[in-house]
Amino acid sequence: MATVKINGKEITIDDGTLILDAAKTAGFDIPTMCFHARLSKLASCRVCLVEIVGQKKLQPSCVTPVMHGMEVLTESPVVKSARSSMIELLLANHPLDCPVCDKGGECELQDITFKFGPRQSPFGDNKRRFNEEDYILSPVIVQNANRCIQCKRCVRICAETVGVGVLGSIERGAKTGETSFVREYLDCDHCGNCIEVCPVGSLMSRSYRYKSRPWDLKGVDTVCVYCGTGCQLTVQARKDEVVRVISKPEEGINNETLCARGRYGYSFINSIDRLLVPMVRMGNTLEPTTWEDAVRAVRNGLSEAINKGKKIGGIASSRLSNEELYLFQKLMRGVLKTNNIDSGSRWDTAAVKTYAEIMELSKGGLSIYDALNTDTLLILGFGISDENPVTDYIIRRISGNKKMNIIMASPRGMKLDNSAVLSIRHNPGTEGVIIGGILKLIYDKNINSLKNLGGKDYLKDLSKEKVSDITKTAWQDIEAASGYIMASNTITVAVGSDVLRVPSRIEFLRMLIEALRILGKDVKLFPLFDRSNQRGALEMGVHPDILPGYNFIDGDGLGADGIIDAASRGEVGALYLAGEDILSDFPDGVFAREALRQTKFLVVQDILPTETTEFADVILPGSSHAEKDGTFTNGERRIQLVRKAIEPLGGKADWETICLVAKALGIKNMEYSSPSEIWDELAGLAPMFAGVNHKKLEPDGIQWPCPDIDHPGTAIMYTEKFNRPNGKALFNFREHIASAEVPDDKYPLILSTGRRRQHYNNGSMTRRSNAIFNQWPEESLELNPFDARRFNIKDSEKVLASSRRGEMEVKVHVTDRVQPGITFLAFHNRDALTNLLTNDALDPVCKIPEYKSCAIKIEKLNGHK
């Protein structure tokens, strides 16, 4: 500890604390310009200079640590004059075009000049000019280089956090400026984090350009809807139109960073395509009608199904709020008396149980920062850079500041590979066997310590050759991975849902975790979710076998696949889809279409027209996350507030609609005045939420369990052992089962599917957000250069891709992100309906549709048609 005197005020503070932070603690704010708390230190602007008594020269407080006995003056006449001079120097070349600058009103240079700056300047020289007109740097960035003050924040965030490093500082001296390579169009994440950190109006958002002034905007702090990371962001609207999304430095786990989807994926909210009026089917067409009529039609359809003894099913999207998901399951279970309820995650009962057990989901988990306080981070079964971009940023930023071995295991390359010590490429669906190989090596070296390891007999047959043959991974990689793991004391295993979308045996993972714990290592588990409220959906009981609060039941309910399957046999009398587009989500699109045709009555509650809404008997307009209050639960079980920025465009929020339907069915106890009231009801049912209410969730949310109102929430849980009496896991072991469809002579390539960083799920939201749609307008099939030569196909060439189930024309993108023999297609584009090709073979154990892997062939178009 060091005792220092700041402006005469004595404080005792940790050694190594920066003067800047110490002064803040003492209650003195030192202005800064180039400084950014989460970036490397530069100390180039000299605005934060302070006087240290006894030292002749002023020191930059943003890099100078305190020393015991130090006396610092932050407001002495010398400091004030130096500060003013530094600001004057920043302004020497900075154009005074504030009236036409987008940054006006929220410009850090403007604020600092107003507060501390000189009121006049003697500089009469011409200002430096890089360009007369602003130039476009990327689909989302427009640059005015003249306004740049060389703080290099954009350069630092691009390289250190985002990890693409496309911005740099060119030239020298007075001519220095930040820009791209030869000022060319950027090929990057288009995340806009450089715009966010730019203190002046040098880097500006193209979509927000000349749209508004900050003081005309009405903003609310809410949570992003695009993935399980759960970033906090601020949605800003002018009149009833959302014009910008920004993030605040000190709020949320994302700390000011957002990805392209989060920052630019908002235009769908005010899209002209929005479903705003309820519609009811009249013969072959859907006709607009009133809410009363639509709800009456829903009541009639549901009642008819009940009266005829037909099955009723409900599938709700995991982008609905916890409150809505809770109401939806209440409607299904309490009113319609059925357990046929699921979220669109395509997870079956057994799958959720396996995953929840291995990842210890129902017991809680870790915050991401605790999970990253580790020696080795193993990321398995998740395209993290594309699916959870901000988690990717957080990992990169943390790993840059400390020694942490990142091991990536995935079928397809991704950006985080650059930060990894080891990237293991394997065939899709063989994650379990990779873990088996690592485990085998560890077991062989520690046979004595691991003699009681459950399930060890299964390792006998697992030879080196067998692992390499199944996974197509070099054995050295697996050896290296086990080496890193064994050399670490703390190991974090981050597992995404991919491992459950393929018929891969991940029991080895459970064994590995147990083995490492027996060997005295600290193993932390971190689940990765691809949808914003996937965890919330499970916790709210939107699942046939789970009641709110993870109360597992052995019910008779059907999951999403079971419902579709029953529908195809004509057994489903009514199906209620809340925000789900099953036609583009379901692995076998042809089959799902047939199932919807056989469904007597289909209600779709959604915000935008999709493939599925075309089959609806009644369409109820949904509300986007910007139009309602509620909560989302992110991957680290943090419950965060979603707030209303604008009134529901369709007139009703989703929770109001569900209540209306319940009321029409004659239910009395489903009337609420606000989502907060719904939350209070559900919190009363689940002890882990008992101490949570909406008010308490401000500003950063709460991690459950939170059993009573005074409880602060829980950040770390059950890191020592499994929550079983003997501390060991149960085993339910099976051999690796190859994919139902493997490549052969006729269909020689493996097609694996997933997401792109620019889009989300069926793309109905992201494709309506121009700023990001333009980044990836057309889906293309990724093909390794080796295969491109083999089939004589060029980059950007259109080919006919076909499987045993369907065919589609698609553009080819030749890239080494995929391994030879493997192709990749995302499922975001309505024009490229990937599920016409994929396989709906269910994993024999988990019943997960095989969405990750099937066999296809590609043919040149001119030879075919």
Added chain:
Amino acid sequence: MLSEKAVKEIEEITTRYPVKRSAVMPALFVVQKEYGYVTEEGMREVAKILGLRPILVFEVATFYTMYNKKPVGKYHIQVCRNISCSLLGAEHVVGIIERKLGIKVKETTSDKRFTLSEVECLGSCGTAPMMQINDKYYESLTEPMIDDILKSLK
């Protein structure tokens, strides 16, 4: 495209350093020798060979003045105008060359033979005034010497 020889040379240079990135400056000189100046394509190639992001190479190339960012003539005359040379008549040397070649500083003759530049100290103060033409130093310059030197360069 860089010639095979140039690529080999850059690869050889990388072996001298513990990390490849350190080779960026000598590698850029190889590019300059190859094309006469540092081209956009050359920078991209250096980035690729050294496994760097192109912007990092661009930063280095634009920071240092001795990388030519524009094409120069066959003979690049760089006259030192730092203090020792200036005291002993660097300005006069520049004037002579300008008159003889009919160009101003930063210009190239129409036959693309000569480019004239003024540079900072070349570390040859003891033999001022001096100039460098391509890789060669010409020291203790006088007007007749300059005359002979220019004539000898065809």
